[in-house]
Amino acid sequence: MWEYSDKVKEYFFNPRNAGALADANAVGEVGSLSCGDALKLMLKVNPETNIIEDAKFQTFGCGSAIASSSALTELIIGKSIDEARKLTNQDIADFLDGLPPEKMHCSVMGQEALTAAVAAYTGETLEDDDHEEGALICKCFGVDAGMIERAIRTNKLTTLEMVTFYTKAGGGCNSCREPLEELLADTNKAMVAEGLIAADEAYVFGAAPKPVKKKATGFVIPDLKPAPAAAPAAPAPVQIAMPAPAPAPAPAPVAVAEAPTKYSPAKEAIVVSKIIEEMRPVFNADGGDVELVDMEGSLVLVHLSGACSGCQLASHTLGGLQKKITEALGRMVRVMPVAKT
Amino acid sequence: MTPVYLDNNATTRVFPEVVDAMLPYFTEQFGNASSIHAFGAEVGGALRKARKSLQALIGAEFDHEIIFTSGGTESNNTAIRSALQVMQGRNEIITSMVEHPAILSLCDWLEKHEGVVVHRIPVDKQGRLDIDAYRAALSEKVALVSFMWANNETGTVFPVDGLAELAHEVGALFHTDAVQAVGKLPIDLKTTDIDMLSLSSHKFHGPKGLGALYLRKGTRFRPLLRGGHQERGRRAGTENAPAIIGLGVAAEMALGSMAEDTARMIALRDKLEKGLLETVGHCFVTGDPLDRLPNTSTIAFEYIEGEAILLKLNQAGIAASSGSACTSGSLEPSHVLRAMDIPFTAAHGAIRFSLSSETTEADIDRVLEVVPGIIASLRQMSPFWSEEGAQPGGFTPAYA
The missing domain is CATH 3.40.640.10 (Type I PLP-dependent aspartate aminotransferase-like (Major domain))
Known part of the structure; x- marks a missing residue:
């Protein structure tokens, strides 16, 4: 059985505002029968003040779908249309003291029904959105197959590490490694067929890791030219947006057992700041930011802000950053988050 | 209880x-x-x-x-x-x-x-x-x-x-x-x-x-x-x-005890099915009526979703199961019910009651007492169910 919070249970067993609203003047209907949930949100909006005076719902769905719908009505009654527009699915989940990752789509459905109802009230047209994103692959961070596939295609990812770096999938308990490998291999295979990547770049399921190519001479600054932003095939997912104008993950040259220092400290700082710039969209995508504070010997000090500060995932994401910098500089560095002084 | x-x-x-x-x-x-x-x-x-x-x-x-x-x-x-x-x-x-x-x-x-x-x-x-x-x-x-x-x-x-x-x-x-x-x-x-x-x-x-x-x-x-x-x-x-x-x-x-267990389970299962079909409406038994296990009854309740039913059953002290998407973590309903071409509206609301030789008549009576109310309360919340309760309402989602 799912681990529902007490508040989810309370709003499921004793839902507020369930049923039809006779004098509704804005109705939003969303859902998909095939995925087993549908929501009809009915609003009574005061045309003078644009205040939502009453709201009711009818939901076909599981316990958390019903609880999310009910929570949505509680959140918007008394709010103005403009205030309601700002409501996110996370607000619904927070109101319920959280939802299991597999159930976050219930909160998304609530937010979408609200968008549809507001559009009905204001007369705007609504773009079709399909929130089904395929099977949930990474349960730790709630990343589904659709999102991963888009990230692989948009950014031409060919290694598991990069998939984890861009989507977080596989960055937690790592138990989704097998389906993740399969998805990467399948997507790469299709990309080879479409001419998007070369056959020898494609990830092959179950293949032994490729030997690290030793660089012949000298050091090459990674080509940091951002790739032209590939238009995502579908609208960005509501929950976790992908970095839209993503940089091409240029294969970072790997320096092994070569001269420890290749650059002057000033040149190193330039390389490091370029790498941080390149990775910034990944941090931005999660609602946070990263900036370089200082470099001291083997320490690269960065400042994390927004959603990234205090996030348990930060250490994971920083690990990726550390690896890139280490590879680029050809010497071991440690990336440490610090407070801004 | x-x-x-x-x-x-x-x-x-x-x-x-x-x-x-x-x-x-x-x-x-x-x-x-x-x-x-x-x-x-x-x-x-x-x-x-x-x-x-x-x-x-x-x-x-x-x-x-x-x-x-x-x-x-x-x-x-x-x-x-x-x-x-x-x-x-x-x-x-x-x-x-x-x-x-x-x-x-x-x-x-x-x-x-x-x-x-x-x-x-x-x-x-x-x-x-x-x-x-x-x-x-x-x-x-x-x-x-x-x-x-x-x-x-x-x-x-x-x-x-x-x-x-x-x-x-x-x-x-x-x-x-x-x-x-x-x-x-x-x-x-x-x-x-x-x-x-x-x-x-x-x-x-x-x-x-x-x-x-x-x-x-x-x-x-x-x-x-x-x-x-x-x-x-x-x-x-x-x-x-x-x-x-x-x-x-x-x-x-x-x-x-197979012969007597079988006879008793069939009698109880049939009582359960007959009772639910008579009192609930808009539901049906899935599977081959002529060649079925003596202990298994899967009933598809239309216009509502299985996990919600199970949660309410659990609250009433009844343990059953469902092939519904929401209990398994996938978005698809049971592959078995889909292979049987059961419509999505019903497949999502399929509940499996599986008996054992220890199941009693009192158990079945309890289910018959509780289930109709649970189904009615959830249908009242369903956009596919009209206020009159007799026919499914006309519901057209913005996307499907």
Whole structure:
């Protein structure tokens, strides 16, 4: 059985505002029968003040779908249309003291029904959105197959590490490694067929890791030219947006057992700041930011802000950053988050 | 209020007699059956007795046709992998669309990564196998045919004996996943063409973590687990003696009371179905009405979703299960109900009640008392259900 919070249970067993609203003047209907949930949100909006005076719902769905719908009505009654527009699915989940990752789509459905109802009230047209994103692959961070596939295609990812770096999938308990490998291999295979990547770049399921190519001479600054932003095939997912104008993950040259220092400290700082710039969209995508504070010997000090500060995932994401910098500089560095002084 | 447990296809209560028989083998007769000393010998004797009891339950001709495993899943994996190895030159498998994941997921893997051709035979709306499609798929390229004896979700029984004969006509091996059938249906393997059969102890009041693979004498075989000489070298690893001994007792008890248990469960199941169909409306029983397990009833309640029903049932002290998407973590409803072409509105609201020999009339009365109210309360919240309650409302989502 799912681990529902007490508040989810309370709003499921004793839902507020369930049923039809006779004098509704804005109705939003969303859902998909095939995925087993549908929501009809009915609003009574005061045309003078644009205040939502009453709201009711009818939901076909599981316990958390019903609880999310009910929570949505509680959140918007008394709010103005403009205030309601700002409501996110996370607000619904927070109101319920959280939802299991597999159930976050219930909160998304609530937010979408609200968008549809507001559009009905204001007369705007609504773009079709399909929130089904395929099977949930990474349960730790709630990343589904659709999102991963888009990230692989948009950014031409060919290694598991990069998939984890861009989507977080596989960055937690790592138990989704097998389906993740399969998805990467399948997507790469299709990309080879479409001419998007070369056959020898494609990830092959179950293949032994490729030997690290030793660089012949000298050091090459990674080509940091951002790739032209590939238009995502579908609208960005509501929950976790992908970095839209993503940089091409240029294969970072790997320096092994070569001269420890290749650059002057000033040149190193330039390389490091370029790498941080390149990775910034990944941090931005999660609602946070990263900036370089200082470099001291083997320490690269960065400042994390927004959603990234205090996030348990930060250490994971920083690990990726550390690896890139280490590879680029050809010497071991440690990336440490610090407070801004 | 005593809880009502109607999820016996998921697992059953271990009978106290079974536990009593197991307990001495943890702390007193704890020896390794392979050991030469008295500790081992005592266990060896008890294991032989348990093997005989299981032999009787499934009507095997010889007791050495039984290989103890860790459960139904291991037995299924062993049977399929073994068949592919001993049938060199044949690389096709025939199975059905409604098998348990312990079969389907392995077949998906073999198809994708090991070059095996998999034929998945469809079923009709009652969940009955499409025999014509099966015949058409049979050829001398087929290494193994694997059909379940009884379906875990609907209880529909496949005519495995006849299906096995057809497999042998093209020289293919025949395996059946009988996890839901053993202990509930009379089985007499020596009179059939079945080469391999998987079973699981905890589905008939034995302990979890134990199963068996029946392997007809003379059937070529390759072990999944290699190591020691246990199970005549066909499944290495120290015997799980307490569990095997528990399974033996559970097998004896199932065989001893099967006829009366079956009659009682059928009467209670029919009472449950009749009562719900009469009082609830807009619901129907899935599966083959003529050939079903005595204990299984899956009822599809239209216009509402299964997990919501289960949560409310649980609150009322009733344990059941659902093939609905929301309880399994996927977005799709049960593959079994979809293969049966049950509409999405109903497939999402399918609830499985599975009885055991311990189910009482009071249990069924309690369900009949509680369910109509639960269904009505959820339908009132459903956008597919109109206020009048008689007909589904017209609901057009902005996208679908």
